[in-house]
Amino acid sequence: MPAIPGPGVPTPLTVIRRAAHALLLLAMVPAAFADEKLYIYTENYPPYNASTTGQGFAHNAEDISGICADMVKEMMARVNYEYVMKMRDWSLAYDRVQGRANHALFCTARTDEREDEFQWVGPLAPIKWTLFAAPDSDIELSSLEEAKQYQIAGYKGDVMSDYLVSEGFDVIMGVSGEQNPRRLTLGQADLWVTDGLVGPLVAEEEHGITGLRPVLVFRETPMYLAVSTETDPGIVQDLQRGLDEARGSGALDSIVSRYQP
CATH class of the missing domain: 3.40.190.10 (Periplasmic binding protein-like II)
Incomplete structure (x- = not known):
């Protein structure tokens, strides 16, 4: 006959139930808190995107500025995703993003011809x-x-x-x-x-x-952040929410005003 647990000592069945409950809670964690890393590309296209080093490429967000670049950074500050921002030639970046999950490209003109090639977050700027x-x-x-x-x-x-x-x-x-x-x-x-x-x-x-x-x-x-079709739509929704919050706060208008002559 198995020993009876003393007061305060959980039974094996209680341990199993608690573990199952913990797994259920973990499964319910929103996508915004998932361990996702986004790879965001752009080109040297001032005043919308520009390299702060004077070169036509950049390897991180700190070396990229401009109207659209600052808008995307403002959006990312409002969501819980780690991201990398790089600047490359447009044709290389465009090809790099397509077919890869968690990859995106800005500023991308949203046209009828491109509509089904990406998921869209925006608008950013026209x-x-x-x-x-x-x-x-x-x-x-x-x-x-x-x-x-x-x-x-x-x-x-x-x-x-x-x-x-x-x-x-x-x-x-x-x-x-x-x-x-x-x-x-x-x-x-x-x-x-x-x-x-x-x-x-x-x-x-x-x-x-x-x-x-x-x-x-x-x-x-209008120009948008173009997100690969392989990316989870929940991530795209989070990004759109972050951009909408930035717009509602007046942050996007403030960015545009900084670059006006």
Whole structure:
């Protein structure tokens, strides 16, 4: 006959019940407290994302700033996930994120063509699809169709460049857009497609070129944090909640105001 436990000593059945209860509680822990690490990529695209070291790449969040970068950091401060933020060439980062759980990319234009490729957190900030000409150019445009007669500088993986290629425009595709202002001034391209804020900033900071002429704004799209489809939707919901809280607090408006001239 087994011994009877004394007062205060749990029976084997009580121990089993307590263990089962503990396992149940552990299973109910929200995703926000799970041991998840997120890998977030961006490109050098000032003033939205920029390397603080002056280089076109970065290995951690401390070396990345900009409108969208600061918005993403503000969002991450409101959720319980560890994360790594890196800056790479856009085409490399875009390919890196797809097909990998817990990977994301910003600032990504949300278009119909990309809708099913990612889960979306946002919006962050809008971009204006703009065609720039050299300071001494006499090109005038009243419609996008009129630009088909010109050679346009773009870059691989950029949504604006890819759109123009799909519509039959003559686009020079580089690895990044940093050399495109020089292409305009050297006569290697007639126009440059980029965001309305990015164009003049890159031209002046990278090449000392001022006076670029915005000859046509032909579209505006919101930019988002694009999260891989392999990522748990619960994580995406947590990130959206964090961004919404940041917006509601006024933190996102404060970020935008810091970068306005």
